[in-house]
Amino acid sequence: MPVAIVGATVNDKPNFMAVAWFSKVNNNPPMMMIGIGKEKYTGEGIKENMAFSINIPGKDLVKETDYCGLKSGRTEDKSRLFEVFYGETGTAPMIQECSVNYELKLVETIELPGNNLFIGEIVAAYTDEKSLSGQKPDLPKTEPLILVVSPTPHYYDLGSQIADAFKIGNDLTK
C-alpha cells in the first residue's frame, strides 16, 4: 500500500502519524477514508476537531514517515520534523515538505473491533508547482513511498509504466 502521513490537532498541538490503510472512497463529493487503531492519539484529535489532513510523503521523507509510524504523539512532538501549515479548517495541520496535501472534514466514523475508520470530505487539496504537469498533479514526480510488509517490512518506490489504464483491456473484447 502507499503510505500517507495523517495530521490532526490534538490537545491544541499539531500531531502526525503514518498510515497505510487509507483510500479514496467517493468521487462527488470527493471523500477519503483512513483506518487507525482505536487507541491512537491522533484519533482523539480527529474526533474533537472533526478535521484531519492526508499528506503524501516522497522518498526524501522516508525517515520522517517511518518515525511518524514508530512514535506516539503522547510522548513525542513529531511536528518538530516538518514545516506545518493550515488551510480553511484551521485544525488540520499539513506538511509543507509533502508534495500533495488533502484537507478533510470528518463526515462519518465507523467503529470496527480494533480500529476506527474516519471518512472525510476533501475541502481543499494542495500541491507544489514542481509536482504539476500542466494543471494536474503528476503523481510519479512526487516519488511516493509504498509499504510492503510481507515477507519483511520495507519501503519501495514506484516502478515503471507497464501499460495504459482504461484502454489496454479493450484488446480482450470478444
Next chain:
Amino acid sequence: MPVAIVGATVNDKPNFMAVAWFSKVNNNPPMMMIGIGKEKYTGEGIKENMAFSINIPGKDLVKETDYCGLKSGRTEDKSRLFEVFYGETGTAPMIQECSVNYELKLVETIELPGNNLFIGEIVAAYTDEKSLSGQKPDLPKTEPLILVVSPTPHYYDLGSQIADAFKIGNDLTK
C-alpha cells in the same frame, strides 16, 4: 493505489470487477474494505450473498485486470478470462491465476453519496507456492499492479527497496 479484482456471485454466476479503492481496515479479526459505485453489478451480488473475494493480479494479468474495470458484468461474462475456484463461502468466486486471494464475508455496508463501502471479514486466504518465502506471502514476487491516474492513467509495477520499515525512523529519535 494497488489494483485488485473483486469477485462476487451475481444472478448465480461468477462476476469480477477491478478496484483501486480498497484497504485493510482491521487486524483482529482481519477485515478489508472495498469502495465501489452504487450502480455496480458486483454490488448486487455482494448484498445478495453476503460474500466477496479480493484477488491480487500480477503484471501478467494487466490486460485482464483492465478489462474487468472497463466492462460491466451486466453485458459481459468476465469469468471466461479466468480459472475460477471457490472456498468455504461457496459464493465468493476467486481467480486461480492471481497469486493472492482473500475470501470475505460481508460484515457491514456503508452508504456514501455515490459509493458503497463493503467491509468484509477475511475467512480464508490463498496463495500459490511460488509466491511464498518460507511460510509468508512474498508480495514483491507477486508483481502487483499499481494504478496511477494523474496526470494520465497508467499501470506501474513496484520499484526497488528504499529502506527498512518500522526501523529507519529510529534514526530521528532525539
